[in-house]
Amino acid sequence: MFNVTGLKYRYPRNAEDTIRGMSFEVQGGEIFGLLGPSGVGKSTTQKILVRLLQGYRGQVTYRGKDLRSFGKEFYQRVGVGFEMPVHFSKLTAEENLAFFRRLYANNADTDELLRRVGLYEDRNKKVNEFSKGMKIRLNFVRALLNRPTFLFLDEPTIGLDPGNARVIKQMIREFRDDGGTVLLTTHLMNDVDELCDRVAFMAHGTIVETDTPKNLKLRHGQRQVEVEYEEDGDVCMQSFNLDHLATDDTFFDIVRNRRIITMHSKETTLDDIFIKVTGVQT
């Protein structure tokens, strides 16, 4: 879908490049996660791909054609979910959607979308009377209203309660299962685990790692068991490699002779991988 090679970008007033040579590919039918520390350039990359920033260097193709060669028709089947407010605040939700629907050749059933995100009852309220989470859900509906085949989502579940976040995630998965492609940024590694087919980690303006979440865990993973036990009235802790547990005498000594307080197997989480590959300490 998107093929990005050697992408570089510098904001007009800045001295240095924000994007310093990124290459990646978003394949049709996948949910691709763009991850990285705050300020690394995830939103900037999205802005370039949705054609809001011109003057980038490198090559970006969409469906095999140079991104620059597209006109306004590019937006007919592309949905953009912003993390910031994007609606006319003195119009109602329904009036907003009605206005934007008229700009597209294809329209989704927005009533149905509103029902799913739980906003149908509030559709005749003005948007400035919406709570933060309601606005975020409305943004999501706005992104889907032209029946897009490609969906950009910037932090789609930030600010939502777990119930609503689950609904949105389910809708994103359904979108993918119906053949849609998604480029998503998020800081929530939980969302990545639940949603992303592949992820790319950004650091210092480039991509430092791309893979499926599962492979990343396998490659960066340490399989360990952490044992907390009592020794001479003190609490001690020791880690053991899961793969060599059967032959580890120290481990068996502790298990036989000490009082165990806790025992946890520790798989590397995406959080750990995030910190490791982006070099960011949190």
Place this chain on the structure above:
Amino acid sequence: MSLVAALFRGELERQARYNIIAASLVVAIVWVGVLHFAEIGDVTALLPLLLMIDSVTMPIILVGASMFFEKQEGSIRSLLVSPIHHGEYIGSKAASTVVTSVLTLVIVFGYARIFREVHLGFGALLGAVVLISVFHALVGVLITYRARDFTGMLMGMFRYVVIIMVPVVLEEVGIIQHELLRRALFLLPTKAASTLLTATAADFAPWEIGASIAYLVLGIVALTVLALRDFSNFAARESGV
């Protein structure tokens, strides 16, 4: 429905909802008040002046306010990722401004015809008001591009009014009389505006009227080119994804 029609309809809907129409009606009523209290029977000289002030200042304010709202509440972002061309966006703003200017014209001219004496042709006034307000809607777009915030937009408009409009008003009321200065005023679009508005009452040479129309039309073309050229910069600045 075509895109332009959809955008235009949206603009009108929002003008109503954001009380922009109401504001311009209030201003129209102020002009009617001026005509009412001026206590002159024949308002042929006064009316063009009021219409000029209205169709210069109001389009700048209305376009500025509507674009400023869009920036402030972020709806501009949503528009920027819609399949609309920059020209369609700017065009719908100009067109909806014309609607309010014409509304004012109808109210003020209507009052003058019914309660006062006036020797001006409505058709000529209409044409002039349309040209002047499109021109100044575009001026409003350019001022808004450059303005950092609403105050900046108002300051830009204020500068324009003081430098470009006030001298012509001063000439109209007889304060500027120096011949050289009066000639110099022909450089200003507002002079072309006032020439056109008074055209049916005063005895201008046809070339003067032609030149005024040409000035405004060419000005509209030039301003459109600038507005389209600078749109991308404006878009990039306002489009935090």
